[in-house]
Amino acid sequence: MMNNTRDVILVNRCNQSDEFRTVLPAKMCVHVLLMLAAAAVLVVGAGVGAAATWYVDDGGGVDYDTIQDAVDVAGAGDMIYVYDGTYNEHVVISTSITLSGQTESGVTIDGGGSGDCVQVSSSDVVINGFTITNASKYGIRADYSDIAIENVTITANGGHGIYFVHGKSFAIRNSIIDGNDMGGIVYGGNRATDDAIVEDTNITNNVGSGLRIDLTEGKSATVRNNKIDNNAGSSSDGIYVYIAGTGGIMTIENNPVTNSGGRGIYLRGVRTGSTIANFVVHNSVGSGIRADASDLTLENVKVTDSDSYGIYFVSGKGFAIRNSIIDGNDMGGIVYGGNRATDDAIVEDTNITNNVGSGLRIDLTEGKSATVRNNKIDNNAGSSSDGIYVYIAGTGGIMTIENNPVTNSGGRGIYLRGVRTGSTIANFVVHNSVGSGIRADASDLTLENVKVTDSDSYGIYFVSGKGFAIRNSIIDGNDMGGIVYGGNRATDDAIVEDTNITNNVGSGLRIDLTEGKSATVRNNKIDNNAGSSSDGIYVYIAGTGGIMTIENNRVEDSGRYGIYLTGATNSVVAGNDIMRNSYGMYLHSSSNNSIFHNDFIDNANYNAKDDGTSNSWDDGYPSAGNYWSDHGGADDFKGPGQNQSGNDGIIDTPYPIPGGSSVDRYPLMHPWTGDTPQKGDLNSDGTLTPADAAIALRIAATGAHNDAADVSGDGCVTSLDALMILQAAADAIEL
Numbered sequence: 001m002m003n004n005t006r007d008v009i010l011v012n013r014c015n016q017s018d019e020f021r022t023v024l025p026a027k028m029c030v031h032v033l034l035m036l037a038a039a040a041v042l043v044v045g046a047g048v049g050a051a052a053t054w055y056v057d058d059g060g061g062v063d064y065d066t067i068q069d070a071v072d073v074a075g076a077g078d079m080i081y082v083y084d085g086t087y088n089e090h091v092v093i094s095t096s097i098t099l100s101g102q103t104e105s106g107v108t109i110d111g112g113g114s115g116d117c118v119q120v121s122s123s124d125v126v127i128n129g130f131t132i133t134n135a136s137k138y139g140i141r142a143d144y145s146d147i148a149i150e151n152v153t154i155t156a157n158g159g160h161g162i163y164f165v166h167g168k169s170f171a172i173r174n175s176i177i178d179g180n181d182m183g184g185i186v187y188g189g190n191r192a193t194d195d196a197i198v199e200d201t202n203i204t205n206n207v208g209s210g211l212r213i214d215l216t217e218g219k220s221a222t223v224r225n226n227k228i229d230n231n232a233g234s235s236s237d238g239i240y241v242y243i244a245g246t247g248g249i250m251t252i253e254n255n256p257v258t259n260s261g262g263r264g265i266y267l268r269g270v271r272t273g274s275t276i277a278n279f280v281v282h283n284s285v286g287s288g289i290r291a292d293a294s295d296l297t298l299e300n301v302k303v304t305d306s307d308s309y310g311i312y313f314v315s316g317k318g319f320a321i322r323n324s325i326i327d328g329n330d331m332g333g334i335v336y337g338g339n340r341a342t343d344d345a346i347v348e349d350t351n352i353t354n355n356v357g358s359g360l361r362i363d364l365t366e367g368k369s370a371t372v373r374n375n376k377i378d379n380n381a382g383s384s385s386d387g388i389y390v391y392i393a394g395t396g397g398i399m400t401i402e403n404n405p406v407t408n409s410g411g412r413g414i415y416l417r418g419v420r421t422g423s424t425i426a427n428f429v430v431h432n433s434v435g436s437g438i439r440a441d442a443s444d445l446t447l448e449n450v451k452v453t454d455s456d457s458y459g460i461y462f463v464s465g466k467g468f469a470i471r472n473s474i475i476d477g478n479d480m481g482g483i484v485y486g487g488n489r490a491t492d493d494a495i496v497e498d499t500n501i502t503n504n505v506g507s508g509l510r511i512d513l514t515e516g517k518s519a520t521v522r523n524n525k526i527d528n529n530a531g532s533s534s535d536g537i538y539v540y541i542a543g544t545g546g547i548m549t550i551e552n553n554r555v556e557d558s559g560r561y562g563i564y565l566t567g568a569t570n571s572v573v574a575g576n577d578i579m580r581n582s583y584g585m586y587l588h589s590s591s592n593n594s595i596f597h598n599d600f601i602d603n604a605n606y607n608a609k610d611d612g613t614s615n616s617w618d619d620g621y622p623s624a625g626n627y628w629s630d631h632g633g634a635d636d637f638k639g640p641g642q643n644q645s646g647n648d649g650i651i652d653t654p655y656p657i658p659g660g661s662s663v664d665r666y667p668l669m670h671p672w673t674g675d676t677p678q679k680g681d682l683n684s685d686g687t688l689t690p691a692d693a694a695i696a697l698r699i700a701a702t703g704a705h706n707d708a709a710d711v712s713g714d715g716c717v718t719s720l721d722a723l724m725i726l727q728a729a730a731d732a733i734e735l
Contacts, residue, residue: 051077058085067091067099067109082107082130090135092119101129104151111135117157120145127152138163139180146194147171155179160186161206169194170213175201183208184231187215191244195220202227209237210260217245217269221252228257236261238284243269247294250274262286264306270294272318277301287312288329295343296320304328309335310355318343319362324350332357333380336364340393345370353378358386359409366394366418370401377406385410387433392418396443399423411435413455419443421467426450436461437478444492445469453477458484459504467492468511473499481506482529485513489542494519502527507535508558515543522549527556534559536581541567545590551575561586562603568593568612574619575672577601584608586659587615594619599671601629609659617657617664622687624650625664627671631655635669638687642666646731648687679735680711680725688729696722711735 054070055062064070067087070080079098084106091109093099101107108131111117117135118127120142131153132139139154140147143165149172154161161180164170166189177184184203191214203210203226210231213221221241228238238260241250247269256279257264264281270291277299281288288303290312298321303310310329313319315338326333333352345362352359352375359380362370370390377387387409390399396418405428406413413430419440426448430437437452439461447470452459459478462468464487475482482501494511501508501524508529511519519539526536536558539548545567552575555562562581563573568590576598578584584603587593590612596619600607607628610617618625621640631651638648647669655664680688682695696709699717709717711724727733 051079053079053081055081055083057083058087071095071097086110088112090115090117090119093123093125094121096124098126098128104129104153105131107131108133111157116141120147131155133157135159141165142167150174153178157181160184160208162186163188164192165189167192171197172201173199177201177203177206179205181207183212183236184210186212191216192219197222198226200225203231204229206231207233207236209240209262212237212240213242215243215248217243218248219243220249223252224254226255228255230259232259232261234261237263237266237286238281240266241268245269247271250276253277254279256280258282260284260286263290264288264303266290267294267296268292270296284308290314291316292338293317299323306330309357311335312337313341314338316341320346321350322348326350326352327354329355332361332385333359335361340365341368344368347372347375349374351376352380355380356382356385358389358411361386361389362391364392364397366392367397368392369398372401373403375404377404379408381408381410383410386412386415386435387430389415390417394418396420399425401425402427405429407431409433409435412439413437413452415439416443416445417441419445439463440465441487442466448472455479458506460484461486462490463487465490469495470499471497475499475501476503478504481510481534482508484510489514490517493517496521496524498523500525501529504529505531505534507538510535510538511540513541513546515541516546517541518547520549521553522551524553526553530557530559532559535561535564537563539565545569547571556580558582564588565590573598578603587612591615596623596625597672599627601627601671606658608657610657610662611659615662617662618666621666622648624666624668625655627668628655628664631667633667679708680728682709688725690726690729693722693726693729696725
């Protein structure tokens, strides 16, 4: 060891001219400058035990030629500066020091194929600027310590690169952990009692987990801007972070994690407020990302080509993912497992594609909510693989499922269980599902503006349901039927409005309700739903039945009945076009219903059948009944008894309805074209009389305008219109 006098002399030499300075070894100048800094510290800190700096050079000429010799004399807070060279030794540190190498690539600690290169125990140690290699065990092992590592390469060791046992705080930055035989950075023993930071580090080619952190409750882990690649071996995770108890804050961002032997990223105990974002996980043997007992929010992640799930969320709390890609994973895209999650789920603006297994599978406890919005869900294949599956237990919860095209699913396109009233299921396409396009169990389901096409099963399969409504939608080309109820009868009302149900192999619409419920089927196009036993519209209400409103539907080319109603009471069937079906309409076990203004045209076997009682097949006179294409009577008379001279658009002879005693008393001469008032019928009694002409004269006298009175069509009401109404009442002209 050099004395203080020589140190001062050397400082003076280093401050001579550049010409003289060059004759000194470069390392001597570094030595002296560092000592100058240390001397300054000694002056400022005199009397308070200021730190010292010790120098090591394997070529000699400084304090020590081995690192261990310097460590043995260093006190707490001292720095050991090591010049470039190869140090064939095992360094054991039990004092809180800083170990600093001249250059990371130039200073090598070589374990010679045995033991640990560096052992740290019960200390606060900083290690900067080394290559640590060729230990039979660990590159660095630290027990009961706080350790900070920067600019270090740890490679080709027989155990872990870094083994952090019973630790406190840990930080590593700007380093390389490569090619170690039992893993990269691994926590062991009891959980560490302080935070962990891993930044700007390459953790690659290790046989074992790349990074494995294990912390006590409430601590935090930051893993940022690292490259984690090719950490292989069974159960070898790229990144594993576990924070015990109620967990802690994790920041996991900007880390590409590729080619892991186990899971790409495995997180346990993520708390709300964590940041898990902006990275790729590719080609994991296990799941791309697994999270247990966590509140997990993911943003802008890409998880591809895992041999298991893309994301596996186990016994979780809240879950959210946005602006991400989950593609090509071998057991499914995003899948919940273990116990049901205890908080809400959000999946937005994410592509979930080409996975072998369900695209998205969410499983929540009662009362929680699921939002699945603005995603692309495509080609998630394999038996029982659903595009979207959401189950909320018990009495269910609110679901928002909108703006998601769901295509080419190996199972059902969308499978929902436990949808509550108030949910929004709207604005998407479901195409080419192997199972049903949409299946909903035990749900109050309202669909708006959906398109379900080319499913190998039902378009919509509503099982053991509650309320059901669909509007402004298209259900087309499905192989087992359009909209079909199954399981136990639904316990609340059904509404189907403004929807095209076409080209399905099976019934177009099949509703099955409990006693006293109602069905409204209105303004739909129901066409070409083929196959034996395939009805256009089938509605069954059990027990004493319930109210059905079947209005303004175009029902064509059904394989069996156009409309088949059972249990209709006090119901209305009006304004429907029932054409070219095998059978037109069957009103079965139904009573006190009104059927009018329907067009029954060219149904193959019969246009209608009624085995019920007290059903009215017309709306009285002059409103009239229905149009029957097989009723060829004349219209020579008018009036309630069809015994007054003149025509009124009603065939003079009634139309008997097969199956019982029902009859249409006022069959229409021509197909119903809508509830348009007769021109000139100004007192709305259904026929033209001199009384209508008198009303027209009064209107003309006041100068007012009335479309019904302007029978001449010249834009004003005059005595000419009154005269024309009078002539029409006398059958001299037709208006």
